[in-house]
């Protein structure tokens with residue numbers, strides 16, 4: 001089994017890892033295709049680092065049915081024999097070596113001769129736009145440059161899978177955003193399989209082909225960035241992906257993926273059912289992003305009467321709260337709608353912007 005992934009470079013099946021009484025990974029299966037940018041996303045303690053440590057061989061799992069890298073069974077291989085390399089948040093560069101020596105190091109320990117290793121290292125430095133700084137000391141580099149050296153050092157050995165453990169975590173916001181793009185471009189140009197871990201949904205959505213969302217050692221949902229952003233299948237996924245409005249109601253009808261929910265006062269709204277096994281008559285949750293809701297003047301298919309309760313100008317956008325028959329709703333407007341003088345009587349959205357899943 002490889003979770004439907006064609007040509008997998010990484011296959012993990014039924015992985016369990018416990019630290020004493022703590023179950024850090026609870027029957028996890030995940031695969032990454034050749035050339036895929038796979039992101040493991042989750043909050044602190046969800047098991048991301050443990051997963052990376054098990055893949056790289058730094059941690060021997062409690063049990064695993066299958067663990068393969070580049071088609072090779074590595075479950076019992078030591079870290080040094082696995083065809084993967086890790087880039088750490090701390091970079092782990094050698095301060096007593098200059099930049100090019102740092103990059104060549106991995107090749108030298110793989111017995112590539114000195115001149116060839118240095119040539120390859122310079123090529124890798126060119127890929128990360130650092131060829132001009134090959135002879136500098138690590139202490140003479142900025143945070144972003146250190147990160148690029150760490151990347152060059154990792155890709156130069158051409159591992160089947162590159163593991164990245166929150167590699168941009170130490171950089172400031174602006175640099176982090178630039179590095180996200182650089183990293184993505186590097187990955188695409190190399191065609192290498194990247195397994196990237198982060199707690200940042202924005203980072204995951206920007207860079208990945210596929211995102212695996214984890215909570216408490218389990219995979220909660222996996223799919224394309226768009227799937228996770230627009231089609232969360234649970235309250236946890238919706239909350240983690242930043243849905244501002246998550247309301248409880250009764251599911252009163254379901255026709256395929258179109259569901260209708262009713263609030264205690266009798267107000268009904270429709271949405272897309274993303275979860276399996278919901279029962280008509282049962283309590284469900286319905287979620288809508290604040291930026292998908294806007295004031296509407298006339299009755300629209302998905303609209304509700306609303307009374308303004310709060311309006312906060314936040315520079316780039318305005319946050320508005322209204323009271324409705326569905327409860328308080330938050331709206332976010334990016335283009336000045338909702339000015340001080342505008343009255344709000346109704347708010348609306350597209351049916352497909354509302355998602356329905358289990359209440360818990």
Ligand SMILES: Nc1ncnc2c1ncn2[C@@H]1O[C@H](COP(=O)(O)OP(=O)(O)OP(=O)(O)O)[C@@H](O)[C@H]1O
Nearest residue numbers: 019022024042043044045046047048049050051199
């Ligand atoms: N060496 C250890 N001994 C005992 N428990 C551990 C150890 N390492 C991790 N854990 C526990 O295992 C669980 C998963 O930890 P892990 O570090 O894999 O999570 P994470 O998602 O990477 O978190 P973070 O983003 O904070 O690094 C947590 O409950 C953590 O406290």
